[in-house]
Amino acid sequence: MSQSVTEQPSVIYLKDYQTPAFLVESTALRFELEEEQALVRSQVQYTRNPDSADRLRPLILDGHESLELHRLSIDGEVLNEQDYRRQGEQLIISELPDSFVLECVTRIEPQNNTALEGLYKSDGMFCTQCEAEGFRRITFYQDRPDVMAVFETTVVADKQSYPVLLSNGNNVDSGEEDDGRHWVRWQDPFPKPAYLFALVAGNLEFIEDQYTTASGRDVVLRIFAEAKDLDKLDHAMLSLKRSMQWDEQVYGREYDLDIFMVVAVDFFNMGAMENKGLNIFNTSCVLAHPETTVDTGFQRVEGVVGHEYFHNWSGNRVTCRDWFQLSLKEGFTVFRDAEFSADMNSRTVKRIEDVTLLRTAQFAEDSGPMAHAVRPASFIEISNFYTLTVYEKGAEIVRMLHTLLGEHKFRQGSDLYFKRHDGQAVTTDDFVQAMADVSGRDMTRFKLWYSQAGTPRVAVSGEYDAASQRYTLHMRQSCSPTPEMETKQPFLIPVAMGLLDQHGRDITLASGNTTEVLELVSTEQSFVFENIPVEPVPSLLRGFSAPVKLSFPYDQEQLVFLMQHDSDGFNRWDAAQQLAVSILQKLITDYQQGSPLVLDNALIDAYRLVMSDVSLDKAMVAKVLSLPSEAYLSELSDEIDVDAIYQVRKFVRQTLAKALESEFLSLYQSNCSGDSYSPDAASVARRSLKNLALSYLMATERTEYLALARDQFAQADNMTDSQAALSLVAHSVHEQAADELLEQFYQRWQNESLVVNQWLAIQAANTREAGLQRVEKLLTHPAYDASNPNKIRSLVAVFCAQNLPNFHNLDGSGYRFLADQIIVLNKQNPQIASRLLTPLTRWKQYSEARQSLMKAELERIGNSGDLSKDVYEVLSKSLAQ
Ligand code: B3K
Ligand code: ZN
Numbered sequence: 001m002s003q004s005v006t007e008q009p010s011v012i013y014l015k016d017y018q019t020p021a022f023l024v025e026s027t028a029l030r031f032e033l034e035e036e037q038a039l040v041r042s043q044v045q046y047t048r049n050p051d052s053a054d055r056l057r058p059l060i061l062d063g064h065e066s067l068e069l070h071r072l073s074i075d076g077e078v079l080n081e082q083d084y085r086r087q088g089e090q091l092i093i094s095e096l097p098d099s100f101v102l103e104c105v106t107r108i109e110p111q112n113n114t115a116l117e118g119l120y121k122s123d124g125m126f127c128t129q130c131e132a133e134g135f136r137r138i139t140f141y142q143d144r145p146d147v148m149a150v151f152e153t154t155v156v157a158d159k160q161s162y163p164v165l166l167s168n169g170n171n172v173d174s175g176e177e178d179d180g181r182h183w184v185r186w187q188d189p190f191p192k193p194a195y196l197f198a199l200v201a202g203n204l205e206f207i208e209d210q211y212t213t214a215s216g217r218d219v220v221l222r223i224f225a226e227a228k229d230l231d232k233l234d235h236a237m238l239s240l241k242r243s244m245q246w247d248e249q250v251y252g253r254e255y256d257l258d259i260f261m262v263v264a265v266d267f268f269n270m271g272a273m274e275n276k277g278l279n280i281f282n283t284s285c286v287l288a289h290p291e292t293t294v295d296t297g298f299q300r301v302e303g304v305v306g307h308e309y310f311h312n313w314s315g316n317r318v319t320c321r322d323w324f325q326l327s328l329k330e331g332f333t334v335f336r337d338a339e340f341s342a343d344m345n346s347r348t349v350k351r352i353e354d355v356t357l358l359r360t361a362q363f364a365e366d367s368g369p370m371a372h373a374v375r376p377a378s379f380i381e382i383s384n385f386y387t388l389t390v391y392e393k394g395a396e397i398v399r400m401l402h403t404l405l406g407e408h409k410f411r412q413g414s415d416l417y418f419k420r421h422d423g424q425a426v427t428t429d430d431f432v433q434a435m436a437d438v439s440g441r442d443m444t445r446f447k448l449w450y451s452q453a454g455t456p457r458v459a460v461s462g463e464y465d466a467a468s469q470r471y472t473l474h475m476r477q478s479c480s481p482t483p484e485m486e487t488k489q490p491f492l493i494p495v496a497m498g499l500l501d502q503h504g505r506d507i508t509l510a511s512g513n514t515t516e517v518l519e520l521v522s523t524e525q526s527f528v529f530e531n532i533p534v535e536p537v538p539s540l541l542r543g544f545s546a547p548v549k550l551s552f553p554y555d556q557e558q559l560v561f562l563m564q565h566d567s568d569g570f571n572r573w574d575a576a577q578q579l580a581v582s583i584l585q586k587l588i589t590d591y592q593q594g595s596p597l598v599l600d601n602a603l604i605d606a607y608r609l610v611m612s613d614v615s616l617d618k619a620m621v622a623k624v625l626s627l628p629s630e631a632y633l634s635e636l637s638d639e640i641d642v643d644a645i646y647q648v649r650k651f652v653r654q655t656l657a658k659a660l661e662s663e664f665l666s667l668y669q670s671n672c673s674g675d676s677y678s679p680d681a682a683s684v685a686r687r688s689l690k691n692l693a694l695s696y697l698m699a700t701e702r703t704e705y706l707a708l709a710r711d712q713f714a715q716a717d718n719m720t721d722s723q724a725a726l727s728l729v730a731h732s733v734h735e736q737a738a739d740e741l742l743e744q745f746y747q748r749w750q751n752e753s754l755v756v757n758q759w760l761a762i763q764a765a766n767t768r769e770a771g772l773q774r775v776e777k778l779l780t781h782p783a784y785d786a787s788n789p790n791k792i793r794s795l796v797a798v799f800c801a802q803n804l805p806n807f808h809n810l811d812g813s814g815y816r817f818l819a820d821q822i823i824v825l826n827k828q829n830p831q832i833a834s835r836l837l838t839p840l841t842r843w844k845q846y847s848e849a850r851q852s853l854m855k856a857e858l859e860r861i862g863n864s865g866d867l868s869k870d871v872y873e874v875l876s877k878s879l880a881q
Contacts, residue, residue, distance in 0.1 A: 009872055013378045014324040020142055021057035022046045022096075024149035027194075029139070031119075033110075033126055033157040033201055038119060039070070041105045042139040044149070048098040058094040059102075062136040062143040064118070065089065069140070071105040091140045106139050113137070114787060114828045122267035123226070125202025126162070127280055129273060132323055132382045135194035145320045146425040148191040155201055156183040162201040164224065168192070168276045170258055188276055190256065191423060193319055198275030200224070200263045207233045211244050213254040219244075225264040225287065228751075232287035235298055235679065236262065239305040246306070246340050251414060253313045262286060262305070266753060269789050269831050270386070272304050274311035281308070284754055284790055290677040292755050294720045295687060298679035302344060307337035318421045323382045327374045327450070328428045330386075331394020335402070338395060345681040348569035349619045355544045355570070358396065360631040362388035363549070366455045367635075369841055369878045371482040375428050375450040380873035383831050389453070396547040397449045401432070403494050403517055403545050404446075405439050412438040445492045445521060453482040456491050458520065458550045464535040471499065471532040476524045477548075483877065493520040496545035499529065499536035504565025507536055514567065515542055537561055542568040554578065556602045563606060564613070569620060576624045579606055584633060584648055591644045599655040607656060611663050618671070619685035622692045627652060630804055640845045642808040646767070657699035668693035668708070677718040691724035698728045706734050713741055719755070727762045735768075746783070756783045757794040764798040771806030772813050775799045786824075789832050796821050800839045807839065808846075812853040815840065819857035822871065823864045830868030837861075837871065841878040855879070 025045040032039040046059065063069075069086070072079045074096070085092045093102075113120035118137025119128050128134065136143040153167035159182040165174075169188030176182045204224040211219045221240060223233045240262070247253040257277045268282035285304040288297055314336060315329035342350040365371060365388050372385065374394045379385055402410045417434035428450050436443040456479045463472045475495070479488040495518045499507040506514035509529060518527050537558050541550045554562070554575075559582075562575035583600045590597055610616065610624045630649060634640045657664065671690035675683070694712065697705040706729065713725035726745055730738045742763065749755035760783065764775055778784055778795055785791045800807050800818050807814035818840060825833035843854035861867075862875055 009380045009869060009876075011378050011380055012382075014322070014376070017322050017324075019051050020049055020144065020147050021052050021054075022059050022142065022147075023049045024142065024147055026152070027141075027149045028152045028154075029197075030154045031156065031199060033155065033162065035111065036109070038108050038110050038126075039105060040108065040119075040139050041103065042141065043101055043103045044141070045101050046096075046099065048096075058092050059096055060142070061091040061093070061140040062089055062133070063091050063106075063140040064137040066108065066113075066137060067140065068107040069104070070107055071103070072140075073103045075100050076103075089136065104140050108138065115831070116267055116269050116789070116829060117831070119199065120267070122265040124161075125204065125265065126157075126200065127202075127263065127265050128197065128199045128275075129269065129280065130197050130275070131195040131273060132326075132386075133195075135197055138197075141194050143194050144322065145193040145195060146322065148193050148319070148423070148425060150191050151188045151197060152185065153188075153197075153199065154183055154185045155199060156181055157201045161203065164200070164202055164204045164206075166198075166200040166224075166261060166263065166278055168196070168198055168278050170277075188257075190276060190317070192276050192316060193425065196274070196276045196316055196319075198273070198278040198280055200265075200278065200280065203227075204263065205230050207237060209237050209241065211241055211255070211260075213244070214248045215254060217254070217258075219255050219257070220259045221261075222259065223262045223264070223286070225283070229264060229283070229287050232289040232292065233264075235288035235293075236281075236286045236301055236305050239302040240309060242302075242344060243306040243309040243340060246343065247310060247313070247336075250339070250343075251313070251336070251411070253310075253418070255312060256317070260309075262308075266790070267788055269829070272308050274308040274315055276312070276316050279308045281305075282790065284757070287754060288679075290679070290718045292719050292749070292752050294723055294758075295679060295684040297719075299341065299345065299684070303337050303341050306340045307333055310336045310340070313418060317423065318418060319425045321425045321427050323379070323385070324375055324377075325427050326382075326385060327390045327394030327397075328426065328431055330391045331374065331396075332398050332431065334391050334395035335398040338399075346617060346619050346685070348573070349617075349623060349685075351543060351570050352573050352620075352623050354392070354395075356629075356632070357388070358392050358544075358547060360629060360635055362392050362547070363455050364631075364635045364842070365389055366393070366453060366482070367480065369483065369844075369881045370874060371453045373451050373453045373485075377451075377484070381830075381834075381869040383870055384834055384873050393547050400446075400449070400494050400546055401435050403496065404441070404519075405435060409439050410435070445490075448489055448491050452479065452488045452491070453485060454479045454488065456488075456493065456546075456548045458493060458495070458541075458546075458548050460538075460540060460550060460552045462536075462538055462552070464532070466535070469530065469532050471529045471536055473497075473518070473527045473529075473538060474524070475518075475520050475527070477520060478523070483880075490521060490523050493546045493548055494518070495520055495540060495550075496542040498539045498542060498567065499532065500539060500562070500565055501536060502534050504561060506567050507532060517545065539566045539568055539571050541571075543570050544574075556582075556600075560602065560606050560609070563624070564609065573620065573624055576606060576610070577628055579603060581628050581633070581636065584628065584652060585636070587648045587652065588633070588637075588641065588644045591648050592641060597648065597651050599652055599659075603652070604656060604659045607660060608663060611660070611667060617685060618689045619681070622685070622688040625692055625696075631801075634845075637845070639847065640842075641847070642804050642850070646804045653696070653699045654701075657696040661697070661700060664693045664696045668697060677720075687720050687724075691721070694724065695728055698732055701733050703734075706732065706737060710737065710741070723758055723762075727765075730762050731766055731768075750783065753790075757790050760784070760791065760794040761798045764795050765802045767803055767805050769806075771799065771803050772809070772817055776817070787828065789829065792821075792825070792832055792836070797836060800836070808850060810849060810853075812857075815854050815857045819861050822861055826861070826864070826868050826871045827866075830870035833868065834870035834874050837874045837878070841874060843878070844881050 028043040030041040110119045111121050117134040155165040165184040167186035169186050172187045173185040205227045206222045206224040209221045262279045264281050264283045264286045266283050271285045272281040288301045310333050314332045320328050413435035432443045459476045461474050498515045501507050509516050559575045559579040566572045583603050630645050633645045671686050709725045709729050716722035729741050822833050840854050843851050
């Protein structure tokens with residue numbers, strides 16, 4: 001469905017939810033796959049829903065306008081055109097019996113499906129993506145998550161071209177036909193909504209393993225990919241087995257089918273999809289090999305495999321009633337995968353990474369035109385709500401419940417939730433109710449986290465009275481207005497905290513603990529601590545216990561003190577961040593006023609301290625020594641001054657590099673190792689520190705370090721070291737060397753699509769002048785494919801999000817380029833088009849000159865013709881600011 005910017009789009013409201021008029025007992029599907037079409041026959045057993053008050057309600061089926069309807073019959077009787085109505089995306093049938101079988105034959109063209117939703121082709125293989133509303137591109141159905149059915153699926157295709165035919169559940173039968181075609185039948189005994197349906201047909205190979213569940217059931221594990229990628233599946237298999245075991249140990253959840261399959265596909269709109277028993281993955285989230293994959297890639301595979309696997313319970317066995325409840329499964333599952341990754345690697349580092357993402361991207365979303373509650377009240381296109389707010393902030397809500405209840409009660413709550421709702425489609429209220437029931441707590445105020453958008457601010461001050469040995473923390477919370485919500489009620493904010501004495505030791509608090517969780521529930525509140533012998537330094541929001549912007553008037557000395565002594569690893573890192581942010585922000589003001597830039601020695605001294613602190617783990621050191629990103633500095637600015645942020649950050653990096661050159665060199669040397677590659681946490685940490693040191697050495701612009709980087713590039717036996725060196729040289733002042741290495745790298749890896757994506761991304765991020773021309777040239781390079789989302793993300797999205805000086809060029813060329821891309825993608829792949837809009841939606845935060853350039857491009861997109869619902873929604877909300 002497409003609309004012009006002036007047409008009224010239909011907005012869907014949570015308050016309008018109605019139970020479905022009919023329930024589905026069973027769904028049988030038959031797919032005849034051919035090169036020019038697919039014929040889909042569905043036979044669905046419907047019964048009128050006893051919970052639906054109106055017994056005369058018609059059956060309303062969803063069906064995309066691209067569906068060609070060939071036949072519709074009820075209990076074997078063919079319907080004529082006057083027996084039903086096709087209206088927009090719906091097919092409506094009235095006057096139905098209470099129970100009947102509806103048979104429907106549709107014709108679709110997967111080979112022309114460029115939106116990559118429903119049934120489409122990726123590199124010659126058929127695959128599906130049905131969440132959220134892709135099933136309606138396959139057949140007419142009640143395509144909503146609260147309609148759950150058992151599925152039987154028969155797939156028929158040419159045997160030579162498509163030897164592997166997969167669907168959900170267990171393989172129950174198969175056979176051959178005379179004409180070279182074959183078929184396989186799958187049955188999934190667990191009732192599921194249509195969004196969890198999956199089908200794959202292709203020329204695939206697989207690796208196989210097995211897992212015995214805690215109760216002794218054997219499960220076959222298969223991971224499928226094209227033959228050339230078969231050597232890149234071991235890490236995913238290991239991650240899968242670890243996930244299965246972790247979910248048994250931590251949540252008491254076992255796998256429930258006899259087989260669990262994962263398929264890697266190259267054309268995919270997002271990371272992966274948790275279809276029951278048949279997960280489909282973007283190759284970027286499943287393939288891993290030391291020679292072609294960087295350390296963060298290995299960790300991403302582990303995290304995403306875990307995430308999709310954990311959905312089997314948090315998402316599939318217990319699913320969402322409607323799409324407003326998306327965070328029910330996504331927030332909970334992100335929390336689960338984060339804890340899994342924390343248990344497999346460094347807990348503190350994982351937390352630092354997640355909070356960094358939240359503070360940069362989610363906080364920006366929460367203060368922009370698309371700001372929405374974790375459980376939104378309305379949407380135009382649900383695909384636009386697979387956001388950092390629903391996922392990451394949603395996970396923070398679950399983490400807060402965990403903090404408030406404690407490990408043991410939280411587990412009881414989760415057990416109750418799964419037991420009470422197994423096989424049901426439920427709401428975030430149901431989830432919180434299970435936690436309320438096991439803890440006896442009233443969660444009314446807590447639930448505001450689901451319904452109120454915006455990032456709360458918490459301003460804290462401390463007051464010490466030596467005579468009475470009393471320390472008081474005064475807190476004040478507020479939350480800025482967001483679209484459609486002017487005023488907010490106070491949130492329940494759990495503030496985990498401790499107090500440090502003059503030696504940096506934790507003071508034991510009245511509870512007998514050194515960390516306490518304060519519950520801030522009103523606008524203003526004070527917390528009193530008795531028997532505090534000296535004026536303490538408070539350590540606040542330990543482990544980032546709530547998704548808020550907390551401020552305390554620390555001076556530099558106190559921040560350095562916390563950096564050295566805080567028993568909470570996250571807060572040690574955060575103190576360093578706060579120190580760096582305050583110094584950078586002051587320099588940004590100096591730059592804007594034309595004052596000379598001079599770096600405060602406090603930062604240099606703090607860095608030196610960290611480098612010599614042997615108690616810290618290497619990954620932590622690397623995190624502490626990384627300056628806050630341009631994106632984070634932008635998020636913290638009232639008006640984003642692109643040039644100042646870019647120049648100041650570069651100046652600070654260079655000054656640190658020169659001041660600490662010998663320290664960085666010895667850090668580099670002491671972390672080089674002759675050991676063969678392993679993606680374990682300690683080795684990853686060592687490489688991250690080594691490559692961070694190399695990045696500072698390269699920032700000095702001295703030629704001897706170019707030689708060092710070139711050596712590393714030439715000798716590396718793994719992609720992490722090779723790519724780190726390439727990216728540093730490519731972004732350096734040594735242009736000739738940059739070109740040489742980029743060429744060598746391409747020659748070597750041109751047949752590895754995922755490596756080529758990295759090669760594109762490195763060039764897209766290059767801030768040297770004429771960045772746009774380089775990107776435009778790459779658009780026509782054989783390495784690029786404008787229909788593959790991974791390529792678009794690597795080149796276009798990276799340029800627009802990470803190449804500040806070039807994208808924000810004051811001649812407007814960067815903005816124009818992005819708008820041109822969106823206008824094309826709006827027709828081809830609306831989901832990707834709408835995602836790409838993000839940098840332009842922030843137009844209000846820039847200088848007037850940039851504002852008008854960005855706004856003009858948004859308007860040009862609006863006037864470019866039929867807009868998809870996806871683009872329409874983001875565009876109209878952006879322009880309405
Ligand atoms: N549930 C899918 C997301 C589907 C997005 C569709 N637009 C992946 C995940 O969160 O696990
Ligand atoms: Zn998910």
